[in-house]
Each structure stands twice: as structure tokens, then as C-alpha cells.
Amino acid sequence: MTKRNANAIPRIQPKLEQSLCFAIYSAGLAFNRLYKPILDEMGLTYPQYLVMMVLWERDGQGVSELGEQLFLESNTLTPLIKRLEAAGLVTRTRDTEDERQVLVHLTAQGRELLKEASCVPAQVVAATGMSVEQLGKLKASVTGLRDGLRAAVDEA
Amino acid sequence: MTKRNANAIPRIQPKLEQSLCFAIYSAGLAFNRLYKPILDEMGLTYPQYLVMMVLWERDGQGVSELGEQLFLESNTLTPLIKRLEAAGLVTRTRDTEDERQVLVHLTAQGRELLKEASCVPAQVVAATGMSVEQLGKLKASVTGLRDGLRAAVDEA
């Protein structure tokens, strides 16, 4: 260190078009707008669709367990799951082994919805205009970014 | 076409971990959580920060004009900008040339906030744990994805 402030945080004007965070933010908006008409037909919102995906992969999970996979907590999930329950897609039952936990199970109607959902991924892939290989690489990069951000937030 | 249904939409079970949309969604959540404590000190939310960025680049824009850059509309922006106005960061004035438009201008306090904001980008870059080159490439890919999705939504 031959200069003072060698470790000072560099100061530059933040610009929308050069920030990755805005690219991610606006891509999220774009995905939502793509999914909206598709999921409307199934009576789901996008976050509700995510919860259903997790349950289709493994039925009967607790709220925290769902939250670990979705990076959400009970303050978001509880009302969301209650809406899925009101729609007849899931049931909410207290775990008899541990009364603190609420187990979320698919109803027959909830399992049935997977049939309709199974044609969603191909529609979305088509809309991106990218190859499956490109999408896979991009997914890996964005997932890596996410995990890096999460690590930084956790250690702070 | 030697078979029936050659153009049928392929049906596969949607899985959370292999979907790019969830990677984007969860990276957005992670960015928000990273920005929260940083922006809290400036008294801004992340979407408010985006609006300020656009104004720091060019002061005195209409609501729709801001919306075009942010991919948002007046139903989102009007209340957001009113909160920025209440915080003393911007003014809202009807354009005398076209009374339909509301021009949003930075106040002295709003311009002053750029000084604090100028150390945000470097902090965020550091948190990603990625090089500036990597971030640039990823930003370009995600922007391309976003624009592809937007094109697909528009033509639908």
C-alpha cells in the first residue's frame, strides 16, 4: 500500500443499462408476463406454480421445507398455501409427530393439474428463442450468481 | 411429417431445479436481499433506486418515459414516484406544453443522493464474487433473454 485509500470503495455513477441486477429484475418481469396467460388457464399465479412444482416432485412437505427450496418464508408461504387450499389443490394438516409443523399435501385435483402443467416448459422454452443448451448454460450461470449473492448476504 | 402429432407440444414434468425462470426469480430475490440493507441507509427501496438511476442519467422525464426504460407502467410508477416526492427527492409537475404529462425532476436532495449511491455498484460487484468480465457477459445474456421473452409476449 503506497497510497492512502488504496482500499476505498470505487465510486462510479450507477447506470441502469450496465447493471446485472436490472437485467435480472427486468427478465423476471418478462417471465412473469409470459407465464401469466399460461398459468391463468390453470388458475395459478407464478409463485403458486412454483409451490405446486415442488409438491409434484415430492408430496407432503412442511412449510419451512418448501421455503428452503423456494427461498421463501412462512410469512409469504402461509397465505399463498391457504389460497391453494381454498382452490382445492392442496390440504394443510398438522403433523401428528410434531404439532409445530403443517404438512402440505396435494389433493387429487392438485395431482391432476400436473397433466396440464406438463406442456408449460416446452412453451416457455419456445418463447425464449434460445436452444436448450444455451438455456442450460444460462441457468447454471444465474444459479451460480444467486448462490454467490446468498453467500455474501449470509456472511454479512 | 410421417407421424401424427409431430408438432404436438412435448409434455414433461416441470422441475424447479432445471428451470431458468426459477433461477432468474430466485436471483432476483437474492439481489433484493443484498440491496435491502444498502438502500435502507439511503431511504430507498430497490424499485425507487431504479427510478433514481434513470433520473440521475437524465433529469426531467415523464412517467411513461421512465416506464419505457424500467418496463413498468403508471399503475406501478405513480404511487412509487409520489413516495419519492414525499421523501423530498423529486418533484412532480404537469408539463405546460402537454398537460397530460407529469414531469419528474430531481430536487437538490435527490441529486445529492447520487454521491451516496456512487459506492453501491462496487459493493454489489464484490458481493457477486464474479469478475467484471463475467458479470458483463452474464448481463448481456440475461438482457438477450429478456428481450426474447418480451418479443414473444408482444407477438402473442
Add this chain to the structure above:
DNA sequence: TGCGATTTAATCGCGCGCGATTTATTTTCA
């Protein structure tokens, strides 16, 4: 010129995300 079409912002309701707090249950260990 005047009237319908267009543009712009604002308003309203709903469903997230999330910080903060509360309640109920289980675990820990003195």
C-alpha cells in the same frame, strides 16, 4: 371546426415478499 380516437396519468383491488412480532410446540440441560 368539431367530434371521435388516442395518449397520459391516476385509481383500485389482489397477490406476493418481507421485516417484525406473536403463539404454540418441542428441545435442551441445569
Add this chain to the structure above:
DNA sequence: TGAAAATAAATCGCGCGCGATTAAATCGCA
């Protein structure tokens, strides 16, 4: 054993996003 700590879900308030609608100003053009 029993009280404190930890864990799980729920509740509450606020700020987005956004579909739908409304109100006001401007434009187009017959």
C-alpha cells in the same frame, strides 16, 4: 423435572407489479 432456548407457523403492515378502469388532455381528420 422444569424453566429457558429453539423451532415452526401464523399474523400484520407496507411497497411493489399489474389487470382493469377512469378522467383529462391532445390529436386526427372529415
